[in-house]
Amino acid sequence: NAGVTQTPKFRVLKTGQSMTLLCAQDMNHEYMYWYRQDPGMGLRLIHYSVGEGTTAKGEVPDGYNVSRLKKQNFLLGLESAAPSQTSVYFCASSLILYEQYFGPGTRLTVT
Amino acid sequence: RKEVEQDPGPFNVPEGATVAFNCTYSNSASQSFFWYRQDCRKEPKLLMSVYSSGNEDGRFTAQLNRASQYISLLIRDSKLSDSATYLCVVITRGGSYIPTFGRGTSLIVHP
Numbered sequence: 001n002a003g004v005t006q007t008p009k010f011r012v013l014k015t016g017q018s019m020t021l022l023c024a025q026d027m028n029h030e031y032m033y034w035y036r037q038d039p040g041m042g043l044r045l046i047h048y049s050v051g052e053g054t055t056a057k058g059e060v061p062d063g064y065n066v067s068r069l070k071k072q073n074f075l076l077g078l079e080s081a082a083p084s085q086t087s088v089y090f091c092a093s094s095l096i097l098y099e100q101y102f103g104p105g106t107r108l109t110v111t
Numbered sequence: 112r113k114e115v116e117q118d119p120g121p122f123n124v125p126e127g128a129t130v131a132f133n134c135t136y137s138n139s140a141s142q143s144f145f146w147y148r149q150d151c152r153k154e155p156k157l158l159m160s161v162y163s164s165g166n167e168d169g170r171f172t173a174q175l176n177r178a179s180q181y182i183s184l185l186i187r188d189s190k191l192s193d194s195a196t197y198l199c200v201v202i203t204r205g206g207s208y209i210p211t212f213g214r215g216t217s218l219i220v221h222p
Contacts, residue, residue, distance in 0.1 A: 031208075041214070042213065042214035043155070043212045045209070056207065058209075090155070094210070097208055099145050104154055
């Protein structure tokens, strides 16, 4: 039982490049989330999903897209990376009304 | 008014001290409450859920006050290893049941 895993752990991109972050959970959770966390800031919700095939916008969705084709996976895409997207990205999953489990994070730098 | 508010601190306390944090929430329909711990550059991890009757786990006690709409976390006999950021999380019934995070309270325990 691996819980929530994220790949990659680190990545450096140049402005304008694209990439996809993968989140996988093996707990059969319905809800999955993508957050970003910047120095001195709290967690900010980017997008979330309440079930396979569904996605919704969170607090800071601009510049990101997501997909949930399989219940266990939640992908976060950056189509054209910008320096403002330099951040630590956390994925999480949960059952409704229950605690979230977080992945270890992806540290992304956009130069 | 923010949905979930915490004093950012830092709370600077000596080893062995007792320290308490509060977290206020604005929506009376809030249903589930949690405290998470986050170490520097790591993912948040569940510290404890908060139940209506209050709950205790070793040196940690969490309480819910629905009338005044706040939850609290009490740490007794502080250890150096308790130094971290403590995040308050609230889930509100209705809509999509997405957790709302406070920005966290920083605790520094010194020798």
